[in-house]
Amino acid sequence: MIERKNMMQVISGSKDMLEHFKQVAPFFSFVTEEDLGIFVYDRTELLAYVPSSKINLGLQIGSPVREGTMPDKCMRTGERLVTLITAEKSRTKIPYVSVATPIAEGRLVIGCIITNQTLDTYYKIAQSAQTLQASSEELIASMQSVEKNAQDLEKSAVTLSALEKSLQSNIKSSAEIVTFVQSLSRQTNLLGINAAIEAARAGEAGRGFSVVANEIRNMARSSSSSVESITDNLNSIQTQISQLSDFSRHVENNIVEQSSQILEIQSAVDALNGIIGNLLEISGSMYRITERI
Known part of the structure; x- marks a missing residue:
């Protein structure tokens, strides 16, 4: 495991914004034209989950935020995290990248939004x-x-x-x-x-x-x-x-x-x-x- 500090990037908002993200989560892929998996968390549980077409982690709405997991680290540190999951560690054997961005109301982190995206293009470019x-x-x-x-x-x-x-x-x-x-x-x-x-x-x-x-x-x-x-x-x-x-x-x-x-x-x-x-x-x-x- 290799960790590196990233530039702090926080979405400023309120609990209403968490609800808005929850409502628009199913439409992210259409807006970005990317095959994205979307997670919306508050400090305690998973509020929304829309898997991508290639990667489905099988998470259930209401699943608690476990200590040491990516959403927990993101909300505790208040930092944007980017994690590369290799094919060997991926449940679906498909490599992908997860990006967790904290949502804060003032100085208080109230949740985070996580996106999953396969690395097909990334690896094709690198291999080429x-x-x-x-x-x-x-x-x-x-x-x-x-x-x-x-x-x-x-x-x-x-x-x-x-x-x-x-x-x-x-x-x-x-x-x-x-x-x-x-x-x-x-x-x-x-x-x-x-x-x-x-x-x-x-x-x-x-x-x-x-x-x-x-x-x-x-x-x-x-x-x-x-x-x-x-x-x-x-x-x-x-x-x-x-x-x-x-x-x-x-x-x-x-x-x-x-x-x-x-x-x-x-x-x-x-x-x-x-x-x-x-x-x-x-x-x-x-x-x-x-x-x-």
């Missing part, structure tokens, strides 16, 4: 808010996971970009070496041709030199062929690097778009949390509970 809160927490966890993946992807994209630049630099250096080898091959070939010409002029004396000249020319042709093969490979690598560069830019664009979507989701989650907070506040402030049974 809790469900939304759980969904929001799951969404936040998923969003944090997506954000982490995006950050990891961004790091990979940076690494990929650095690798691309390094490969471009290496290919440029390799291309310069190939150009040098091509130049050397051409010069070697020319040297071989010149050597062959001079060997022919020398006749029989230049025959040995002619063999050397032929080998030089063969070496030049072989070098030229290797250079062409290397050039083809470098061009192929260059094409693949270009494709890698296109893919890297595509990844970067996706990261930017994903980051924008994460911000939009975050904004939606913030709005959802605001709604959840309002629902919890509404459900929590529907009744200012002074006692929980």
Whole structure:
């Protein structure tokens, strides 16, 4: 049982007012459009009882006010009491809230009026808010996971970009070496041709030199062929690097778009949390509970 002091709210009136409440009790539900149970008490007994459609406590008119009961506490303290009866403690297994308001003539409490109301709406709002809160927490966890993946992807994209630049630099250096080898091959070939010409002029004396000249020319042709093969490979690598560069830019664009979507989701989650907070506040402030049974 949990008790809390509530703001004092007293209906000022006379014994005639008790009689008026007794007469209008059957019509409260029609006026408020709520399914209310109504009790009207004086200091000694129950004057009127109109049960709600869902909760009937079976009280009889004229039943005495027992010590320690809600009407007794209300009239002794002169304070408005709000009591939550859980489903486990409810006779009908339906949770409801009872609100007891004292009626005073001057400083003397002469009676009280009690209303019972089921908590269907209260629990629906609270449960909906809790469900939304759980969904929001799951969404936040998923969003944090997506954000982490995006950050990891961004790091990979940076690494990929650095690798691309390094490969471009290496290919440029390799291309310069190939150009040098091509130049050397051409010069070697020319040297071989010149050597062959001079060997022919020398006749029989230049025959040995002619063999050397032929080998030089063969070496030049072989070098030229290797250079062409290397050039083809470098061009192929260059094409693949270009494709890698296109893919890297595509990844970067996706990261930017994903980051924008994460911000939009975050904004939606913030709005959802605001709604959840309002629902919890509404459900929590529907009744200012002074006692929980």
